[in-house]
Amino acid sequence: METRQPTLTLGPVLYLWEGETWRDFYFRIADEAPVSHVYIGETVCSKRLHFFEPYLADVIGRLEGAGKQVVLSTLALVTIDREIRHVRATIDGSAYPVEANDLSALGMLRGRPHVVGPMVNVYNGATARLLAARGADAICLPPELPAASVNRIVADVPGVDFEVFAFGRVPLAISARCAHARSKGNIKDNCRFVCGDDPDGLPVLTLDGQPFLALNGVQTVSHTCQSLLGELHDLAEAGVSRFRLSPQHCDMVAVARIHDDVLADRTDADEGIARLRAVYPAAPLSNGFHEGREGAAWVARARNTAHGVNA
Amino acid sequence: MELICPAGTPAAFREAVDAGADAVYCGFRDETNARNFPGLNFTRDELTEAIGYARRRGVKTLVALNTFMRAGQEDIWYRAAADAVKAGADALILADFGLMAHVAETWPEQRIHVSVQASASNAEAVNFLVDAFGARRVVLPRTLTIDDIARLARQIRCEIEIFVFGGLCVMAEGRCSLSSYATGRSPNMNGVCSPASHVQYRREGDALVSVLGDYTINRFPAGEAAGYPTLCKGRFHVGDKDGYAFEDPVSLDVMDQIDRLRDAGVSALKIEGRQRGKAYVAEVVATLRRALDASAEERGRILARLRLLSEGNRTTAGAYEKRWR
């Protein structure tokens, strides 16, 4: 079993942020956030690439200068030739490890060290072993996985750094169709980048007005913000190497510090959760997936005792 | 082009064979397949019997083992694969890489079809599966246009099967956790979407409200046909509007594009609907068989009546047409 202290990573920004905002966000992460790895790159929609590409070199330079390991992330849904070419160019030209979020990238990355992203279906040790044999040295497990599966996979496959999705609205689905554009009367091919109006997603409420989901272009994310702050120590003990913080429209440096404090035992989980709620009040916290329940649920943990349920 | 037909029960299986299927696909009565619905699917004995029935009539049987193996319980899927091979399945329809590797190693001669749940949406992805597991056919996700399919067909080294009729997933299949977000049960892990165990219908005055888990999915005013509360086909409030945020309650029908699909290089046409009754299966299979064998002029007339069988009586060509996006 690894005894190495786990680290924090910053997942790719899932939303369409204005170019300079995107750049400044990463500059601040580079300067201030206690994270070991930073994933950058568009994973949701190939039409958005031009928004941040002018700033990419500067951002990578700043992150590297700050000692962060840069990982280039790739598209989750690859269908047309332009998208294939983009994935190939990212992989071929990269001086950095690449995160595969779809099967095409997995194929192209064979034999090279790479990261398998949370959009690739790794539900068991057999699959993780196979991907490791093809060159994956780190795997971010799907957010849907319950703790029992995470623990089992990590135990089954030594030699791979496993990462879990510890903070952020959960990416739940992706479509060829853009519900975000359609909600504003456009279609995907003529979308006018309306998803840029909603830097934290466009809320989807039930007909009763109950918050449920959020639209992020062709992606649908949860209304709730997954938080495994209370589970960090258990997961670390099980052998998980990294915890992914998925950027939301809030102070992500503060989010990273809270997780760092809890990991280092400077703060207990309950206090950490209270601080997290204050930093990101826009969404209630959830950890239902981890508990093997509905993902939207919040299962409060009483320390070293039976779980209390407060969904 | 082959006509691939669904069967949720032995009775529906026989109807599909008798109505003119070239192949019938089905699954075991457990979580190893993506239609793990109550009262549906096949025991080991029923599958063996069904395969015999089909084989005597020159029809193939494809067995879907297209959920993702639960860590630590892989044996459930390995046993299902062994039993399907032993029963004489002509192909296994698989989604999980670990299971594909196991089947390819254990039974190198067994045909592997890549399930739509594997989400192989481009040539690189398909060739990855051909190289890694010797996949012989891929069922393409419903995210591609016919032009996309034609381009892809020229670049891959296996057969292409596509869905042409029936239910339509709005989201990329095999990559959707909407159902487990609301209910804890998902297509990938449990073989169910918006499971009946979490469904409730409630009357509110003249309106009928459908509820999934803790969430209202739709409200049908008096006189409007009700629908099953499949999450992505619900009515929600977005911005300042109430409506179908993801997709209207329509179903897929691209049978009027048969010639274009053939020209694009498609080998097999698949009908969705293992959860639907034998009467539906018999009617749809017989009609599509006639349409497939008919001339282009006759086809429209033959297909017209099928619309009556579809959800909401309305159909769409879905992602096969670019405008749908």
Added chain:
Amino acid sequence: MMRLPTFFSMLAKHVPLPVIQQAAAAMLTQIVRRHGGLFERLGEHREKRYAFLPSDLPLAFLVEPAIPAVSVSRAQRPPAADAAVEGPLFMLLALMEGRQDADALFFSRDLTVTGDMEAMLALRNALDDSGIDLPGDLGAMAGPLAPFVSRAASGVRSRVLAEGNPSWN
């Protein structure tokens, strides 16, 4: 929605409950005998209680597959059940014979399903596979009178079905 002829309704009203009960029980015994796999397919839902509530008859039927047993009551006092389906008799019969599509059961506002949806779906799927054919099944039960019963049942079925919309939805 069209109604059964008042005749049936009157009949149901005036035939004593025990007589209907006896006939229903005999019918269930016959179906179970001829379609052994029916309740096996229900799996865990075999233990549930299913209510059938014909909206055009003043009667309610409760089926308990685990026993198996059926009990009949007056509609004013519907039985306690885990799952219930209410609708015109012709639809309930079509459902029983698997001539009704699964999804139509939900799409159609003519049938109302309440309670345990999973149990009801299991029952629907089990019925769909079972190949119940009421005229045939009941005819087989009646011994020497079989052809007569079978013909009468067929006649009733075609008349009943003619009242409903034979298409899905």
